[in-house]
Amino acid sequence: MDVSQYLEIFLDETNEHLQSLNTQILALEQDPENMDTINEIFRAAHSLKGMAGTMGYKRMQTLTHDMENVFSEVRNGNIKVNADMIDVLFQCLDALEEYNTTIRESSDEGTNDNSALIKRLNDIMNGGAEPETKEEAPAAKAADAPADGSALQGIKLNENQQSVLSEAIKEGKNVYGLTVRVQEACILKAARAFLVFKAIEETSEIIVSDPSSQDIEDEKFDLTFSLIIVSESELDGILAASRSVSEIEDVTGSVLKLEDVSAGGAPEEPSLAAEAPVQETPAPAVPETPAPAAPESEPAPAAAQPAAQNQAPAQTNAPAARKAPNKPVVNRTVRVDIEKLDTLMNLVSELIIAKNSLVSASAMSGNSSQAVNEQIEYLESVTTSLHESVMKVRMVPIESTVNKFPRMVRDLQKKLGKKMELYMSGEETELDRTVVDQIGDPLMHLLRNSADHGLESAEVRKERGKPEVGSIFLDAYQDGNNVVIEVRDDGNGIDTNAVKNKGIERGVITPEQGEAMSEKEIIGLLFNAGFSTAKVVSDVSGRGVGLDVVKSMIESLSGEVEVKSRLGEGSTWTIRLPLTLAIIQALMVEIGDEKYAIALGSIQTIEDILPGDVKLVQAKEVIQLRDLVIPLIRLNEILDVPSKKNPEDNLVVVVVKKGDKMAGLVVDELIGQQEIVIKSLGKYISKCKIISGATVLGDGEVALILDANALI
């Protein structure tokens, strides 16, 4: 069979599985008893094995097969997870990763058998007591169990619902548990369910349903769903009413008593044991161990049987089906080549340029009618939403990039002999796919930097009264039109004196300069090429090629990086990235005869300033704005264009902000706000730092985009 056409998919999926294995094995190290994790790992290893086998990668298959075997033993409780085993597993992952890389490069898995690893895996296996014979046992048990599991167990009541039910019973109302079974041939299950809901609601109040009403609406249920209702009417009437809905196979119900309602004891997990026949839902937390079966005293009525049968095949099917049921059903997705998205994005850009041309053409002709204006406005709103949607499609959570860091920190810990822990938050923060792909290296550098230079050794930390285990934090969040990623540690912080001395020693600055430099400027030195303060050059944090590369990589993504540090307390590296790279809202301004765009995101305010209000501080022009002294930048001087304005005219000042720094840009005139498509000037014109790009205006002319960050 020719499988080459599946190679891309194979590689992608292998990557995903490896990533998941990495994460899960790390989790397993923390919590070796967690059955969910073990199952997840088993599942990933199993899928990997299957995929490798299909593609004919024998060596990869053998390795994953042995990994799978080890996990099957762990799952059966024959072997315990220990540190040694985790190490071996990580090495296996590295080996698999290597296969993957080799396959990507040559579409062949190479000749490395990794026999040493396989031997170690087998050793672990043999260390375990019993052979594989028991493998099928738990699965079978799990399959059998649900049939006699207790009925309404699946429905979780929160305290509120519990009290409503108890209240109702006390008031003499009836509480019923209902199970509705839809015909198998039913096409619009959700619609039928809705009709049942409606029929019931005529006489009763629905307190809770399983699955939740939202899930039922989304058709996220099998053939049955259960309800707990409060009603004053008789059960039979309600049952008849709901059975009258077409394509409903059966509705069964029973009366619930106070004990049933409040049963379940512990408030965190109040489950409802009842006589009513209800679809069995495995207890959410631990799918393997069947929920403690409630007394089987009540006869299981007819409807329970098919429901249980329904569940059974799903249970035996494959380990895949044993995912914790409380996890949301995976969204339906389509894999799309990023190049297709790029094309789409380019087309949207073209469309926006065309729209801008239309706007300016209509403005030029002067006699534009109301109708044309309305249509143009409509077109504008459509293109803007189209752009937003395409952008959203391109956005992926940074998760895929940051997920490898816990593993990296774990490895660093061993290598550096320091104790440390990585805490991450905001992994779900989304960024453009291209940015996410490229942000990994700079982040890795910063983390390594924190681990190597930032955190002190355990002894020093103890002396300083800090917890022995150092903490590194990686926090990501969205802030307006930016995404902020912070790498923070509670280590030593930056020793500005050491940096200064190093700078003088390296000849980056003179001793006199050093004296005059502020702390901030000294920290800025770290981003200079060829600057490393580590006393020993290690393979962990480079030879001082690190931070300048970090800076330039982030700047190439139109982002910026800042450091804040307190000696002895730690440092924080803040990376700020724009949400989008391609299309932005900008303010168009005129300077002399030339038009420039300034990104709206960096603009604070626009001020009209009298020439007399401009003051001189240290021979530099400043203005005072609500207690803030803001330096003025006369753009016509910086851009070498003669200004059209007289010196006695009022100044138009665009106040821009970068981090906590502000500056007032003096322009001749404001043209207006416009959505612009950013085009690169190309590497041929890269010398001009204050221009971040260009854009094509509606009339076909090119306007340059001023980089406010570089101006400040």
Next chain:
Amino acid sequence: MSDVKEALDELRPVGETTQFIVIRLGEEQYGIDIKYIDNIVRMQHITRVPKVDDYLKGVINLRGEVIPVMSIRIKMGLEPDVETKSSRIIILKLEQQGTIGVIVDEVKEVVTLENERIEKVAYDSMDEKSNFLSGVGKSEGGLISLLDLNTVVLENV
């Protein structure tokens, strides 16, 4: 006449040939290898880019793409360009520098030169222009200096 020429052509050993576009800069004619040429467009408004070398005239919009434009004249140390009706911008596609436009005074014709009729020029430190030439070709119209595009567009360091 043409019959004679054809007959002669057939008699000659058929060697490798290269096509050049002949352009005029001031009084001199130069040849640009046709394989680097993407497009030839009329002069249009060039948006100046501040703070760059003076031979970089700015950027233009070519079908939605922003393309840098340079002046060969300034780069080669000739008089600055004077825009006339015959001025054109030749869009070059180069492997290293990407797409670049160069301003020429006039585009004259396309010639096909056999490679053996192209002579290398010796580097002459007295003549600044010789830096920018890859050779001299002989055609019916006389001698054509062939531009070495990689040196022409190379950034001044």
